[in-house]
Amino acid sequence: MPKEFTVVTHEASKAGAKKRILIPNVCDAHRIPVINTFDMMRKLKVRLG
Template sequence: MLAHFSELSTWAQSQNYKPVAINQFTNNHADYLLIAYAMARGHTVATMEKSQPGARKRILIPDVCKAMKVNTTDTFGMLRKTGARLILEP
């Protein structure tokens, strides 16, 4: 997983993101750690975020994952695929 931090940082800095967005993403931000973990393990990342390739103020999970060739799904798609059931008891 540690090997992917450099790749993620290099990618973020090579884009047109504002410095504050890069700092928020790379300074122990959960998204940064999650994506590095998914890269290392070949996992799919579930997120409710939508891709915004033109964004500059915030680095979004789907955009990073696309660049890093990490699969993504939305949360509801993940629940359907895994067959999760939510049972509410009265």
């Protein structure tokens, strides 16, 4: 049974990046959902403090 998942990272996608392999670019190439840390916290309604 396939599992659904999303990769969480601080990195941002950058078209044409060649010096470093960026996590969002790899996820895009493999059609894996990716979200940044702050968007994940908003989606999960995390409250700090």
